Structures are given as C-alpha cells and as structure tokens.
Amino acid sequence: MSDSAVTVSGYLEATARQRIRGFFDAGSVKELLGPAERVTSPHLPALGIPVAFDDGIVVGEARLESKAVMFAAQEPAFMGGSVGEVHGAKLTGILLRAARDKPAGVVLLLDTGGVRLHEANAGLIAISEIQRAAFEARAAGVPVIVVSAGINGCYGGLGIVTRGCDWVVMSEEGRLSVSGPEVIEAQHGVEEFDARDRALVWRTMGGKHRYLLGEADALAADSFAGLRAAVAPLLGQSRALDLQSLQREHEALGRRLARFGDAPDATDIWRRLGVDDVRAVPMMAPDAFVAMAQPLREHADG
Amino acid sequence: MENLSFEFGPFPPRAQPLPTVLVGVVGSGNMEALCEPAALDGRMRFEVHSSIRGYAATWEAVLGDFARRVRIPDVRVTINDAGATPAVVGLRLSQAAAELESGA
Numbered sequence: 001m002s003d004s005a006v007t008v009s010g011y012l013e014a015t016a017r018q019r020i021r022g023f024f025d026a027g028s029v030k031e032l033l034g035p036a037e038r039v040t041s042p043h044l045p046a047l048g049i050p051v052a053f054d055d056g057i058v059v060g061e062a063r064l065e066s067k068a069v070m071f072a073a074q075e076p077a078f079m080g081g082s083v084g085e086v087h088g089a090k091l092t093g094i095l096l097r098a099a100r101d102k103p104a105g106v107v108l109l110l111d112t113g114g115v116r117l118h119e120a121n122a123g124l125i126a127i128s129e130i131q132r133a134a135f136e137a138r139a140a141g142v143p144v145i146v147v148s149a150g151i152n153g154c155y156g157g158l159g160i161v162t163r164g165c166d167w168v169v170m171s172e173e174g175r176l177s178v179s180g181p182e183v184i185e186a187q188h189g190v191e192e193f194d195a196r197d198r199a200l201v202w203r204t205m206g207g208k209h210r211y212l213l214g215e216a217d218a219l220a221a222d223s224f225a226g227l228r229a230a231v232a233p234l235l236g237q238s239r240a241l242d243l244q245s246l247q248r249e250h251e252a253l254g255r256r257l258a259r260f261g262d263a264p265d266a267t268d269i270w271r272r273l274g275v276d277d278v279r280a281v282p283m284m285a286p287d288a289f290v291a292m293a294q295p296l297r298e299h300a301d302g
Numbered sequence: 303m304e305n306l307s308f309e310f311g312p313f314p315p316r317a318q319p320l321p322t323v324l325v326g327v328v329g330s331g332n333m334e335a336l337c338e339p340a341a342l343d344g345r346m347r348f349e350v351h352s353s354i355r356g357y358a359a360t361w362e363a364v365l366g367d368f369a370r371r372v373r374i375p376d377v378r379v380t381i382n383d384a385g386a387t388p389a390v391v392g393l394r395l396s397q398a399a400a401e402l403e404s405g406a
Contacts, residue, residue, distance in 0.1 A: 015327055035324045035336055048303045050353050050382045052328040053336055077329030 016075035022224035024062035031060040055086040059094040073109040082116035088126020095133035099140040104235040114156015127157030149174040170207035170216040214298035310369035312344030333386040340378035352383035
C-alpha cells in the first residue's frame with residue numbers, strides 16, 4: 001500500500017511510506033499490522049485527538065540489496081513521530097520478531113521527539129520495552145541499525161535506545177540527542193541553549209558532530225542512494241555486546257570527558273580533534289567531510 | 303472530535319475488484335483516507351473522524367461532489383482528519399481515486 005505515486009528524491013522530507021518505498025528493494029516490502037487492521041491508539045480519542053491507522057509507524061519485512069531485513073519507519077508528521085503505546089508495541093514486536101527469525105539486520109528509520117506525552121506512562125513503559133527488545137535482537141546476533149536522517153531528529157527515549165544499538169547512520173540534517181533544543185532552553189534558559197539558533201542546534205546535535213564524536217558510524221548525503229549505501233555494508237555485522245565492550249565504551253567516555261569536558265562549544269571539540277578550519281565544517285559536502293573527519297574522529301571502540 | 307458518516311450512490315458495478323489504498327498522513331492541516339472494498343449495494347460510504355467540529359455540511363458537500371464525480375461502487379472510505387481544508391480533502395480524495403483506479 002502506498003501513499004503517493006509522487007517520487008521524492010530526498011529522504012528528509014519524505015513520509016514514512018515514501019521512505020520505505022525508496023529505501024528497500026522494489027517490490028520486497030511486506031507490512032505487518034498494516035493500516036487496514038486499525039490497531040490504533042486507545043488513548044487519543046479520549047483527548048479529542050484523531051488517531052492514525054498505523055499509529056504513526058510502519059513495521060515489516062523487506063529486502064535490502066537482496067538481503068532479508070526487518071524494518072520500522074516512523075511517520076514524522078503524525079504527532080512528531082512520538083512513541084505511544086501501540087507505536088511502541090509495534091517497534092518492540094518487530095525487534096522481538098527479528099530476535100526469533102534472525103534476518104540480516106533490523107533497520108530502524110527513526111524520526112521522533114521521543115515519548116508521546118499524551119500517552120504518558122504507557123509511552124515511557126514502551127521505551128523500556130523497546131530498549132530490552134533491541135538488546136534481545138542484538139544478543140541473538142541480529143544487528144540493529146538506526147538511521148537518523150529525518151525532520152524531527154531522534155530525541156528522548158529513542159535517542160537513548162539508539163546509542164544502545166549496533167550502528168547509527170546519519171545525514172548532516174539528522175540529529176541525535178536526548179533532550180531537544182526547546183526542552184534544554186525551557187529548563188536551563190536561553191543563555192545556556194538558544195533553541196532558535198539553528199547553527200548551534202546542528203553543530204551540537206547534528207550528523208556531522210555525532211560523526212566526529214564517533215557516535216554516528218556513517219554520515220551520508222540526504223538521499224535514498226546515499227543512506228542505502230551506508231546501511232547495506234552493516235547488514236550481518238554485529239558489534240560485541242558483553243562486559244568487556246561495555247567497559248571499553250565507558251573508558252572511551254571517560255577519556256572524552258577528560259579531553260573535552262571543559263569545551264564550551266562543539267567547534268572547540270572539533271579544533272582539539274585536529275580539524276584545521278572548523279568554520280568550514282558546516283559547508284562541506286558529505287563526501288569531503290567524511291574524508292577530512294574519518295582520520296580525526298573519536299572511536300567508541302578506541 | 304466529530305464523527306460523521308455519509309453514503310452516496312448507488313453507482314454501477316465494476317468488473318475489477320478494488321484494492322485497499324491508504325493516502326495522506328494525520329499531520330496538522332492534513333488527513334489520511336483508507337479506502338477498502340465493502341459490500342454496500344453499490345454505494346460509497348464515508349466515515350469521517352475530525353478534530354474540528356461544526357463542518358458537517360462542508361464535509362457532505364465535498365464528499366458528495368467527489369462521489370458523484372468518480373462513481374466508485376462498494377467502497378468504504380475512512381478519514382482521520384487533523385484540520386484539512388476542503389481543497390486538501392479534495393486533493394487527497396483525488397489521489398485515493400487515482401490509486402484505486404490504477405489498482406495500486
């Protein structure tokens with residue numbers, strides 16, 4: 001089932017269903033719990049808010065460069081891609097299905113502000129269930145790959161879950177953090193973080209910064225071809241998930257804190273990493289940026 | 303919320319069975335429409351769930367105009383609306399009709 005015959009070249013502004021059609025092999029997508037099954041939010045009608053037939057997320061099975069994968073894609077326009085009870089259960093379900101059936105990977109096309117506040121505790125519980133299910137898939141040897149290249153970024157509980165997955169692929173336009181810009185400004189004041197300063201937002205949370213910090217494993221152009229090419233080599237490739245790898249990660253975070261803890265701005269971190277012209281970074285094309293940043297960036301496994 | 307339903311027709315039967323089609327998203331100023339084959343004695347049935355109250359007459363005019371234009375029998379169209387204007391409703395329905403006719 002499609003929502004438009006119109007071709008969209010960029011990923012950023014596409015709907016969830018356009019993204020699935022552009023991302024996976026033609027004709028390979030099989031949706032589970034599709035809109036006709038009407039598994040919708042039990043909470044929104046009580047608040048006078050219209051439901052969506054898919055609760056803002058499409059889950060299913062597909063192929064990527066002929067390899068069997070499972071996927072979830074959040075619809076950015078429905079309540080900010082937020083995680084409600086049903087939405088979260090669909091994400092949990094596809095991860096547990098992957099742990100059972102062992103495809104070459106689970107690709108999560110995330111685009112979310114986090115928990116759907118209207119569904120409160122049900123949304124928060126959903127996040128913990130998603131986290132656990134992601135670890136179950138990883139423990140079963142199925143790599144969990146997050147793509148954060150959407151209009152809402154990837155924030156809140158799913159920002160935390162993302163860093164517990166095997167791989168993170170971003171575009172420059174993608175963002176990854178826990179508290180969003182408006183939340184930080186509301187909590188700590190505009191002197192701490194000006195949410196309207198888009199340059200500040202992107203150099204603090206955007207794809208290029210996350211790549212330089214080693215939190216994003218790949219940075220691709222905002223195109224289906226670019227993102228596909230970044231995700232495909234990660235299929236079948238799991239990261240270690242054991243005590244040793246966790247200790248290494250904590251040591252790396254400790255080193256990062258010692259090295260950059262007093263840096264007032266992301267550009268200071270880039271300078272200390274050895275980036276010559278930090279002011280040129282935002283204007284660099286993805287390929288040129290990766291060529292420059294790859295030898296300098298932090299490595300989580302370092 | 304306002305929950306409305308309308309029926310139009312009957313319209314002449316078709317040889318080809320209709321696919322199930324979803325168009326649009328429930329975003330601000332937008333809507334989604336799920337079109338499914340249903341035994342309705344040739345009529346088109348619309349079920350509208352809208353966050354905006356008080357526009358029943360406008361919905362009836364826009365949906366009735368659409369139904370009499372496309373004349374698709376035995377289809378149930380369920381709409382989740384987040385404040386789409388009549389023009390947006392018309393475009394979404396035209397998109398749905400195009401996908402129903404093409405068997406998408």
